[in-house]
Amino acid sequence: MSISFYFRVLVAVLASFALSVGAQEVTLLNVSYDVSRELYKDINPAFAAEWQAAKKGVITVNQSHGGSSKQALSVAAGLEADVVTMNQSPDIDILVERGGLVAADWKQRFPYEAAPYTSVTVFLVRKGNPKGIKDWADLARPGISVIVPNPKTSGNGRYTYLAAWGQALQKNGNDAARAKQFVAALFKNVPVLDGGGRGATTTFTQRGMGDALVTFENEAVLIAKEIGEDQFDVVYPPVTIEAAAPVAEVENVTKRRGTHAAAVAYLNFLFSGAGQDIIARHYFRPRDPAVLKKYAARFPAVRTFTVENALGGWANVQKTHFADGAIYDQITEQR
Amino acid sequence: MSIVKSAHAHRGNRFESNAATREAPWVKALIITLSLTFFALFLLMPLAAVFSEALRKGWDAYWAALKEPDALSSIKLTLITAGIALPLNLVFGVAAAWCVAKFEFRGKQLLTTLIDLPFSVSPVIAGLVFVLVFGTNQGWFGPLLQAYDLKIVFAVPGIVLATVFVTFPFIARELIPLMQAQGREEEEAAVVLGANGWQTFWRVTLPNIKWGLLYGVILCNARAMGEFGAVSVVSGHIRGMTNTMPLHVEILYNEYNFAAAFAVASLLALLALVTLAIKSWVEWKAEQTVTLEAENEFQNGTPS
């Protein structure tokens, strides 16, 4: 029985191989986070066209999207990604720690610490902003209802939490106790903690919950455009967090599959003028100053801070805020 | 005979036309009202919601969503997965039900409980266990698989394994109470009369259990096609390659493509209607047999 069973499995494996190897062309797998799908739908064909124009042959980039950390775990457990494009650097660091899939110096391999674009955390409010929500302090007011994805399961939620924390630190002269009080008050106003960014969006837009949704700029603008510009307004708080989206080559895989050159070319394309232009068109803030200038109207200037320059880096943040029993758990347990 | 017992096409009418087995009209009305209200509230409305969302942008958008290549490849993968998982669990279900229902042995409760266990395992864990066993980095067989360049998790075999796990108890669980209720007198009689094991099974047991078996297969299939959580963990979510229909639905939904997401979901909901067609056909077949047999028995003077 067991033999016949494994035989079946083997057949299925071979079948899946036949499917993937059949065509004589280079394929890359880009394992990415949840909300980058629209972006890479445009990036991939543009890159393939450039690759072909350079007489390097036919290339197909396959996409896999999901929650950032979940995707990173899948890659660590054997999902054969040639490149990973995530929304927070811990999700790439884990690939360095677990089995050395990614080179330890991945941040130095590409410009701008290997992050081709950034986004900032903003508010989406109902049309006309009836509750007058302008700044972080307004979100913590009694009677305001705020939709935020679960910081425990979503990078988007984690950035929201850190944005609130960081700006509270700035306002209160780095007083962690006051910051904690503020963030606790804000999260008291959260009636639903959705699993991911897109779930929170649906709760806010389709189910009519909440006075404000806190999410990334690109998401907020996309929602306002896709779901109805007559229903929502985007509000930029005076200070907010800047989230860089890091990328890396999974060398362990590219070496074995012989796709090193293609993977590097693909990631370099993200930093090229053409790539940066596509990025900007999807409302992610490009790194290239020229492209940023071209689309300046889309990206209002805001004062920003990052996890690295204001909060002591990701390792510290993970330990003091999100680990079991750390500050985030403490404020939610007070409720 | 047994087949007569199994064919239930007109059972309702039989019970209702007999004063001794009929409830007061108000009781009947109450039961029907209660159960149908419950049905409407918990089953019909979600279904209606799925279809109303699916058709929000009209039939053209509906068809377009189903004809899209990624949707087609997800349908194909779902069919392959169910096609492998179903026969495996079918054979297991019959074997397990045979020993649990027809024999007494030590540890029987333990065995039945172990068979039930996959139901209570969170789908997330169901997926995770296969990553723990076959994953490259920490999995038990990871290094071995990588050495031979074999892929289990994040490829089709992993999806099949997770599906088998999740649907594991369905057929066994459908058959066990049924075969227990039937006892084993009929099989014993057959054996005493000289039938061998397979003959007994094919001629006596199978006709007796075929309704339960059919239910089991239908349920197992439905669940195999609809499984989301476990498959989501082992799939790798590669568009057009390792996405099953439920995963494709999730992707579309997360792309704010609500109409298309529900269009694909409605296809899975339609499974229930296919089920209806199959059941009606089998019922019709069974009735034919019953009528024939009843006539024969009547002529032979051996009423059942």
Add this chain to the structure above:
Amino acid sequence: MSRQHNVLPGFNLALGYTLVYLSLMVLIPLAAVFIKASNLSFGEFWNVVSAPRVVASYKVSFGLSLVAAAINSVFGVLLAWALVRYSFPGRKLVDALVDLPFALPTAVAGIALTAIYAKNGWVGQILEPVGFQVAYTPWGILVALIFIGLPFVVRTVQPILEDLEMETEEAAASLGANRGQTIRRVVLPALLPALLTGFALAFARAVGEYGSVIFIAGNMPFVSEITPLMIITKLEQYDYVGATAVAAVMLVLSFILLLVINFLQAWSSGRVRKGR
């Protein structure tokens, strides 16, 4: 009665096959959970699985699953009864649609239920003004668990109901029992083993459910966080070991509950057979 006196063949083959397949597909993979969790010392393990938030999630998951299974037992039997014993317009359609919760991906079910029971949904807009919020509260979890568990009860009770001999009930009636007595003394005891099985399955399924619940629950700590969410939460933080520790607790708890129910089931079916 012991096995030696059983004249039926095939026991060894059937049992052997069952055990091998069970081990291969279920037991060995599940063993991985326990082995992974055993990377923790007992003290660490206890700290993980007895954290107040995790304990609160056990209460939500197991408590609501029991309630949902109980509700499903009552209405599932009523529904199965109506389907088998009565004819009414649309009966076949209802019969077919009972399987819907199996076929519908749980995430779709969760989204559809949330859409219906949210404050701007079909049902939600009726309930909200009277101050009853379903979506994003534990009530929402209950709705989702009822949805996914219903077919288990209906589909285990239904075949038994179809197999019941009309003659038995006729005999009870001719011996002077009224309809209520017949159902209480004759029909229900015959259904009990199957009903217990259905209850156990609906319960077991509900305890582990993630996909549909997550959309409608609200996921507030201590109020509407289910145990599978705690596992996901730990995985998201790369805490495989902590995740498997909670998973191990869930497995053991549901195994014990299932075992108890299966003993009850065996006991009641033994009574039925003796009663015949």
